[in-house]
Amino acid sequence: MAKVKTTFFCQNCGAQSARWIGKCPSCSEWNTYVEEVIQSAETSGAWRQGMKAEKIAVPQLISEIPVGDEERIRIPDKELERVLGGGIVPGSLILLAGEPGIGKSTLLLQVALQLKEGKVLYVSGEESGQQIRLRAERLGMKKTSTFVLAETSAENIFRHISEMNPALVIIDSIQTLNTSRIESSPGSVSQIRESAAQFQRYAKESGVPVILVGHITKDGTVAGPKVLEHMVDTVLQFEGDRHHVYRILRASKNRFGSTAELGIYEMQGAGLREVSNPSEVLISEHDESLSGTAIAAMMEGVRPMLIETQALVSSAVYGTPQRSATGFDLRRLSMLLAVLEKRCGFRLGAKDVFLNIAGGIKVEDPAIDLAVVCAILSSGEDKPVHSKTCFAAEVGLSGEIRPVSRVDQRIAEAAKLGFKQIFISKYNMKSIGKERTHDIKIVPVLKIEEVFDALFV
Secondary structure (H helix, E strand, O other): OOOOEEEEEEOOOOOEEOOOOOEOOOOOOEOOEEEEEEEOOOOOOOOOOOOOOOOOOOOOOHHHOOOOOOOOEOOOOHHHHHHHOOOEOOOOEEEEEEOOOOOHHHHHHHHHHHOOOOOEEEEEOOOOHHHHHHHHHHOOOOOOOEEEEEOOEHHHHHHHHHHHOOOEEEEEOHHHOEOOOOOOOOOOHHHHHHHHHHHHHHHHHHOOOEEEEEOEOOOOOEOOOOHHHHHOOEEEEEEEOOOOOEEEEEEEEEOOOOOOOEEEEEEEOOEEEEOOOHHHHHOOOOOOOOOOEEEEEEEEOOEEEEEEEEEEEEEOOOOOOOEEEEOOOHHHHHHHHHHHHHOOOOOOOOEEEEEEEOOOOOOOOHHHHHHHHHHHHHHHHOOOOOOOEEEEOEEOOOOEEEOOOOHHHHHHHHHHOOOOEEEEEHHHHHHOOOOOOOOOEEEEEOEHHHHHHHHHO
């Protein structure tokens, strides 16, 4: 009988050590090392029970390797298809991560129910078949070829896969699986790594794509070893606030497409609805002009959209002024307030400033700076910005209006939604195409004072 092998793993980052140590040298976390059994004599060689024999790879000259002409698997969900780069690549391994309750299982069950080509095996280690059936009926289940398997043993899952030969496999979630080769508990670093490695080998050898659902930690990173993200071909992040209806799907890694694309969904009672034009839903409709609001033409990856920024400036009644930002970097807000105070002479040091990005999404594009500044000035002066005016420019530390990228796309998006004028940096004028077909007035500016005079004087 072979000796049982054990080692210590960091439960935060997956680092390995031969002995227990208090502080992880990789992630600097304390008391995260746990001893795990990594191999036993009885199960050391049975990772693919019921599968065909493993092929032996041979070296090939790179110029003689045949180029496959396999087409991507088209899916009805256009938002997910865009983020993946045009569909699911055969033999790819995809990891979808997100907070609990954000809609990961709902999204993948919708994809499984809508897929018309071939069988889909939906493996759930968290829910029973009855629970999944109830959700499918809520999503409007029609005639489908989706099979549900409530199982957590990797060996049993592969036995069913070999019998039915599915066109797509969905694992919900990788943290609930366990393999008999590893004796540690499900969700441990070694179990996640070994289970993911088995599905990686299956996907590459069979050409069947596999989608893994992953949990995240309290820091927002994918739970388990960091090697999990290296093993997969695509890492998708499903983001959003559970108290808001909008969800954002973005790729942080994609071997078969761009990581600049993103998809937007709206959570409804009947499932997730694709939002093809996010600008229309992220801008509030007002019957009358209100002070403290400004529209920014921003970019999320390569996708232009218009978003509403809301600001409230009031006198500080508790002595120390409050600074609060929702969906926007608080440090950047402090910097913009300092620029307005120092460079432009606006007295905001004794004022409370509250900033909110409408729709509950987080914005990192610096082109929203000018809209934030104008919303603050509008609230401070109690004068509304015209509802058909939008902004696309960055604000520098000296108060200058700096240029932004892809200004043509921002202008075109604003014109498509019926805006009459857009404020941009004067330095962006040389990058604008001369043959413009959209009807919108472009206002080039160099300083914040010029914007203030054009809007409020």
